[in-house]
Amino acid sequence: MIDSEDSARRFCAERCDAEAMARLERFIPMLVEENSRQNLVSKSSLDSVWTRHMADSLQLLDHIPGDAGLWLDLGSGAGFPGLAIALARPDWSIMLVESRKRRIEWLERVCAEFDLENCKVAGSRLENVETCPAGVITARAFAPLGKLLDLSSRFSTPSTAWLLPKGRSGAIELSEQPAAIRSMFHVEQSATDPTAAILVGKGQVKTGRPQRP
């Protein structure tokens, strides 16, 4: 379990090469500066940015074997977890879905600054993003689980990996889903918070309530 900023930074370094760590280090002051202009993350979370944002994002790497195809991050906001993954794995194909204008501009600016050619920003509501098969779907603090699955099921295939950091509500939210969904997911404990859960799943979700524009 990560119990300090030093251990969170080490946790990230164990999952990154030196160049990726340099990108993460350079990204932090950019985030702090932008956060003074727009409310991207809570101000207090910046005191433990390695734990709350960097390691919290990079721990998701431990749940997939490697590059698994298009990584779709829903409601990226400040860039967590999707942009942090892109900084750590610039060769991977990543799509950040975000609807708010100033957040879209921020995400695009960081991608340009770090030449993240494989990381694209889908600057619109998820409901309006063209359907494409995703190898990985992530979403942190995006929507309650049922709504999240309704909105994103059309991007899933039998081989899609779902990695959904869910805070304290993860197990309860999962228990409220139909049996077919419950059988696809299990609950993993977060490495950054003993009370937080990550819902880890595999496969094509069929909620019967898919939402299209």
Ligand SMILES: C[S@@+](CC[C@H](N)C(=O)[O-])C[C@H]1O[C@@H](n2cnc3c(N)ncnc32)[C@H](O)[C@@H]1O
């Ligand atoms: C609470 S923030 C979380 C941001 C980030 N994932 C994190 O954990 O720091 C949720 C983000 O999802 C975006 N969002 C909400 N509904 C959306 C939708 N339907 N399509 C695209 N983005 C959406 C919001 O604009 C916001 O930036």
